[in-house]
Amino acid sequence: MRELTYLEAVREAMSQEMRENNDIFILGEDIGVYGGAFGVTRGMIEEFGPERIRNTPISESGITGAAVGSALTGMRPILELQFSDFITIAMDQLVNQAAKLRYMYGGKAQVPMVLRTPAGSGTGAAAQHSQSLEAWVAHVPGLKVIQPSTAYDVKGLLKAAIEDDNPVIFYEHKLLYKTKGEVPEESYSIPLGKADVKREGKDVTIVATAIMVHKALEAAENLMEEGIDVEVVDPRTLVPLDLDTIVDSVKKTSRLVVVHEAVKRGGYGGEIASAVAESEAFDYLDAPVKRLGGKEIPIPYNPDLEKATVPQVEDIIQAVKETLNKKIG
Amino acid sequence: MRNLKVPEMITDEKLIELYKQMWQIRFFEEKVDEFFAKGMIHGTTHLAVGQEASAAGACAVLEDRDKITSTHRGHGHCIAKGAEVNGMMAELFGRTTGYCKGKGGSMHIADVEKGNLGANGIVGGGIPLAVGAALTSKMKEEDYVVLCFFGDGASNEGSFHEAVNLASIWDLPVVFICENNQYGMSGPVKEMLNMENIADRAGAYGIPGNVVDGNDIIAVMNSVDEAVKHARGGNGPTLIEAKTYRWKGHSKSDAKKYRTREEEKEWRAKDPIIRLRDQLMEEAIFTQEDAEKLREEAKKEIEASVEFAKQSPEPTLDTLMEDVYA
Numbered sequence A: 001m002r003e004l005t006y007l008e009a010v011r012e013a014m015s016q017e018m019r020e021n022n023d024i025f026i027l028g029e030d031i032g033v034y035g036g037a038f039g040v041t042r043g044m045i046e047e048f049g050p051e052r053i054r055n056t057p058i059s060e061s062g063i064t065g066a067a068v069g070s071a072l073t074g075m076r077p078i079l080e081l082q083f084s085d086f087i088t089i090a091m092d093q094l095v096n097q098a099a100k101l102r103y104m105y106g107g108k109a110q111v112p113m114v115l116r117t118p119a120g121s122g123t124g125a126a127a128q129h130s131q132s133l134e135a136w137v138a139h140v141p142g143l144k145v146i147q148p149s150t151a152y153d154v155k156g157l158l159k160a161a162i163e164d165d166n167p168v169i170f171y172e173h174k175l176l177y178k179t180k181g182e183v184p185e186e187s188y189s190i191p192l193g194k195a196d197v198k199r200e201g202k203d204v205t206i207v208a209t210a211i212m213v214h215k216a217l218e219a220a221e222n223l224m225e226e227g228i229d230v231e232v233v234d235p236r237t238l239v240p241l242d243l244d245t246i247v248d249s250v251k252k253t254s255r256l257v258v259v260h261e262a263v264k265r266g267g268y269g270g271e272i273a274s275a276v277a278e279s280e281a282f283d284y285l286d287a288p289v290k291r292l293g294g295k296e297i298p299i300p301y302n303p304d305l306e307k308a309t310v311p312q313v314e315d316i317i318q319a320v321k322e323t324l325n326k327k328i329g
Numbered sequence B: 001m002r003n004l005k006v007p008e009m010i011t012d013e014k015l016i017e018l019y020k021q022m023w024q025i026r027f028f029e030e031k032v033d034e035f036f037a038k039g040m041i042h043g044t045t046h047l048a049v050g051q052e053a054s055a056a057g058a059c060a061v062l063e064d065r066d067k068i069t070s071t072h073r074g075h076g077h078c079i080a081k082g083a084e085v086n087g088m089m090a091e092l093f094g095r096t097t098g099y100c101k102g103k104g105g106s107m108h109i110a111d112v113e114k115g116n117l118g119a120n121g122i123v124g125g126g127i128p129l130a131v132g133a134a135l136t137s138k139m140k141e142e143d144y145v146v147l148c149f150f151g152d153g154a155s156n157e158g159s160f161h162e163a164v165n166l167a168s169i170w171d172l173p174v175v176f177i178c179e180n181n182q183y184g185m186s187g188p189v190k191e192m193l194n195m196e197n198i199a200d201r202a203g204a205y206g207i208p209g210n211v212v213d214g215n216d217i218i219a220v221m222n223s224v225d226e227a228v229k230h231a232r233g234g235n236g237p238t239l240i241e242a243k244t245y246r247w248k249g250h251s252k253s254d255a256k257k258y259r260t261r262e263e264e265k266e267w268r269a270k271d272p273i274i275r276l277r278d279q280l281m282e283e284a285i286f287t288q289e290d291a292e293k294l295r296e297e298a299k300k301e302i303e304a305s306v307e308f309a310k311q312s313p314e315p316t317l318d319t320l321m322e323d324v325y326a
């Protein structure tokens, strides 16, 4: 099958949907001839024109609110924020407006919008351009939250996000943009709330998100050489969360490691670990759940410090071994 | 004295120093550009080549106790406020001797001791900080003025509008200086706001607004000097718009499809450094040989900063958790 990069898959999903539905448009900073901060919309203004590829001033609060208001009245906006760190500026419009309008209005309105935004560290962009703040939005009822990890997933999940009648926060990891994978040419959607077992195994379950899916898979390959068989589950969507797939996996392996790039304290891994603890999988656990996340510091600039801030393959290998060596009771 | 009308504290020696400083800024930026192109520096950077006069001119009329807030395109502001190029270059190399001990990088260089409250990775992020610093000056009667640098693009952020209004109603000692280099990342000023001058936004907040040629260091000094006096006298903020141009792309990768080569050429012909050189020669403040010597000195200082940076140690991992809390 044909291969695309993650970045090209995002662009293809948007282009295919925009050809089908004139209500869909994109707004964001520098998305026109510049092609967006990471080049995702490159070439799109040539096909769809400046009305639908709407280059905005640097006004995150205003453009997010404009997306919400247009979604409320019949458009289906895709909003691109250049770095997910800037979501802080858009927060009122997302949290107090987009997330709540339907409920507050007694179900008589809807806000079908997608906010796409690149997240994560690894590029040397330092503290204000490298964060992973997905737990902030996952906490807010009314928002859906997606973190695709592969080119195949990103295309299918983006179509589902665009078709969804709710505000969806769609995180693209910067380091994944150049990664390649097989992607069908026709449009397809992957249902929101469906986890994917990226690797089957019997000894330990790793639940990993975004870039950590790849690091977990690499760790699993290494561990296999030592005869340790790891299962890697990618939730793909944090809200809604497919807890069943995670619980089934833990029931099979009896051991759980949860890993994400976001700061560990208050991170979404805590939600996954406690949901497992509350589930029927609890009785199956042979070791305490292990959580791995970013250190509780802003992302530093120096490349060695930056790397040491977020979990690496070696840390995951270590965590899996610790989990295997520990016993409950 | 001569035809050059400059603020009273600007001596001939100061003018000569400013000429050299503009070259320091340019050479610093060109070195950084070269290192990024060669992949020797990590991360991203935003260069102020072509915009040297607004940084150097605006800071020239400040007292040492005055403060500035800067932007992602902040190397020039930093040098103009008196920072050591060694510490700046070392920061870009991520070394312990850098201004931020290797933790901040290009977008976060700050020199708090010299009154530089920092570059900023968030467009418009520094504008309210400047207002807060000016509030301190007023409440503690510290008599300093805050010079707040920001771009044309930043003037479309809510933070700009909220902050300018606050400074106005509280009569705070701030000088807002918008370096209008005609573009945000790619968004042309002509499409991103529906008025000719950003300085006209001052009217919406009841403060004075002035437009200056940002490539004319003399004009920048005079305008900022007037605004600083106004602020120090307790009369509140001013909004100055310095019209200029960035010669390089927005950041390290930019095909510059949003502008024409002709436009770039036109602005390159308005080189602010050459302009000052010609003025100083015309006024017989220095000779062409002096000018050449100063330029060489500036170049050598930047080269020395590279050596300093390269020889500085990398931070060790035990510094990772330091400085999160006071």
Ligand SMILES: Cc1ncc(C[n+]2csc(CCOP(=O)(O)OP(=O)(O)O)c2C)c(N)n1
Pocket: A029, A058, A060, A082, A086, A089, B046, B071, B072, B073, B121, B122, B123, B124, B150, B151, B152, B153, B154, B155, B181, B183, B184, B185, B250
């Ligand atoms: C809140 C926020 N939005 C967007 C960006 C990305 N960005 C960095 S610089 C820039 C352009 C800023 O334009 P301007 O204020 O004119 O400054 P210039 O780059 O021209 O010096 C943009 C959009 C950012 N860093 N912060």
Ligand SMILES: [Mg+2]
Pocket: B151, B152, B153, B179, B180, B181, B182, B183, B184, B185
């Ligand atoms: Mg600009």
